[in-house]
Amino acid sequence: MCATCGCSSDGKTTYYLVDKDQPHSHDHSHPHDHVHPHDHGHTHDHPHASEKKIIDVEQDVLHQNNLLAERNRGYFDAKNILALNLVSSPGSGKTSLLERTLKDLKGELEFAVIEGDQQTNNDADRIFATGTKVTQINTGKGCHLDAHMILHAMQGLKPKDNSVLFIENVGNLVCPAMFDLGEKERVVIISVTEGDDKPLKYPDMFHSSTLCIINKTDLLPYVPFDIEKAKANAKKVNHHLDIIEVSCTTGDGLPLWYNWLKSKVMQPEAV
Amino acid sequence: MHELSIVMGIIKIAEDHARAADAAAIDEIELDIGTMSGIDMDSMEFAWTQAIKGTMLNDCVRKINSITAKAKCLDCDTEFEIKNYYDACPVCGEHLIDIVQGKELMVRSLLVS
Ligand SMILES: Nc1nc2c(ncn2[C@@H]2O[C@H](COP(=O)(O)OP(=O)(O)O)[C@@H](O)[C@H]2O)c(=O)[nH]1
Ligand SMILES: [Mg+2]
Ligand SMILES: [Zn+2]
Ligand SMILES: [Zn+2]
Ligand SMILES: [Zn+2]
Numbered sequence: 415m416c417a418t419c420g421c422s423s424d425g426k427t428t429y430y431l432v433d434k435d436q437p438h439s440h441d442h443s444h445p446h447d448h449v450h451p452h453d454h455g456h457t458h459d460h461p462h463a464s465e466k467k468i469i470d471v472e473q474d475v476l477h478q479n480n481l482l483a484e485r486n487r488g489y490f491d492a493k494n495i496l497a498l499n500l501v502s503s504p505g506s507g508k509t510s511l512l513e514r515t516l517k518d519l520k521g522e523l524e525f526a527v528i529e530g531d532q533q534t535n536n537d538a539d540r541i542f543a544t545g546t547k548v549t550q551i552n553t554g555k556g557c558h559l560d561a562h563m564i565l566h567a568m569q570g571l572k573p574k575d576n577s578v579l580f581i582e583n584v585g586n587l588v589c590p591a592m593f594d595l596g597e598k599e600r601v602v603i604i605s606v607t608e609g610d611d612k613p614l615k616y617p618d619m620f621h622s623s624t625l626c627i628i629n630k631t632d633l634l635p636y637v638p639f640d641i642e643k644a645k646a647n648a649k650k651v652n653h654h655l656d657i658i659e660v661s662c663t664t665g666d667g668l669p670l671w672y673n674w675l676k677s678k679v680m681q682p683e684a685v
Numbered sequence: 686m687h688e689l690s691i692v693m694g695i696i697k698i699a700e701d702h703a704r705a706a707d708a709a710a711i712d713e714i715e716l717d718i719g720t721m722s723g724i725d726m727d728s729m730e731f732a733w734t735q736a737i738k739g740t741m742l743n744d745c746v747r748k749i750n751s752i753t754a755k756a757k758c759l760d761c762d763t764e765f766e767i768k769n770y771y772d773a774c775p776v777c778g779e780h781l782i783d784i785v786q787g788k789e790l791m792v793r794s795l796l797v798s
């Protein structure tokens with residue numbers, strides 16, 4: 415088990431870089447030759463045996479994850495990579511949105527993708543079919559990605575300078591909210607087949623995201639979803655949130671998403 | 686069940702610090718947990734009893750300082766207690782609020798021997 419990630423306590427995390435010549439799954443047994451940073455800001459004095467003593471710790475529990483997230487963020491900044499963390503319930507359309515985006519913006523932007531699922535390489539295979547570099551992370555029993563997994567996924571993926579890196583998180587609106595991956599923006603996706611009160615039920619996720627995509631708008635005539643109410647609920651939870659309505663099936667609204675994406679891509683400085 | 690990851694994180698921090706102080710056991714642990722930290726206390730309780738078995742926290746007394754979430758209204762500057770992100774300002778009714786405390790999730794101190 416990996417000491418920094420408690421949730422994969424029995425099922426181990428695996429990394430699979432989809433490879434066009436020879437698709438194979440390699441099971442990194444997670445070699446830990448690198449030292450993750452961890453500074454203790456305290457002094458050690460010498461206690462006598464069996465003497466009780468108080469230690470002031472004052473350390474954030476997510477400290478280890480946050481350090482690794484900052485390390486990832488530094489890597490992305492250095493290479494001018496725009497990293498986006500896509501979160502949603504299972505089935506809201508994260509992979510569909512990526513498939514469309516990767517096809518429609520091919521040639522305009524350079525992409526790489528990290529797929530997070532508990533099991534299977536299905537999503538990575540769908541991404542690979544669009545001609546995009548992709549690594550699948552299988553978390554086993556783990557219900558979210560963490561910064562440590564991203565660090566390892568990056569070792570095989572090696573996204574290009576000035577590229578956009580999409581990280582599709584495990585389908586779950588609860589705990590991915592707590593784990594910074596080092597992303598620049600967090601994008602939460604809901605679909606109109608879910609309740610319009612979803613932002614109120616899972617406020618942490620909506621509070622920590624910068625963009626909300628409402629997907630499957632083609633189904634609006636058939637479902638009781640009140641889109642204005644959903645938007646108002648999302649804004650109540652996070653007044654900074656941008657909202658874009660799309661249908662990955664018909665393509666409606668996707669240009670708004672593409673414009674948002676392009677506005678976030680930083681142009682490399684001209685020398 | 687991210688509470689299990691969180692508990693594992695707490696155990697790691699506590700054991701690292703206890704070992705660095707050459708301690709054999711952790712008798713008490715003091716945690717700061719904000720009411721809007723994203724931790725469900727029932728899940729935490731469950732994860733805790735499972736995860737501390739066989740660690741230096743096996744017989745540890747846990748003290749939790751629950752930190753009540755507060756927000757500040759961006760319109761009228763009122764500070765008030767909140768239970769949800771969508772709570773409105775009690776003075777002006779606005780939802781333009783920013784959280785000022787209540788997201789804490791911290792190991793404050795240990796008593797070791
Ligand atoms: N009607 C409709 N179905 C969609 C749309 N986007 C995705 N889907 C379907 O929703 C299901 C789940 O999509 P997927 O992208 O795998 O969701 P993920 O679990 O979030 O990655 C699939 O059957 C998709 O075909 C949409 O805009 N409209
Ligand atoms: Mg998917
Ligand atoms: Zn984890
Ligand atoms: Zn590692
Ligand atoms: Zn989780």
Ligand SMILES: [Zn+2]
Binds near residue numbers: 758759761762774779
């Ligand atoms: Zn007010």
Ligand SMILES: [Zn+2]
Binds near residue numbers: 654
């Ligand atoms: Zn604000």
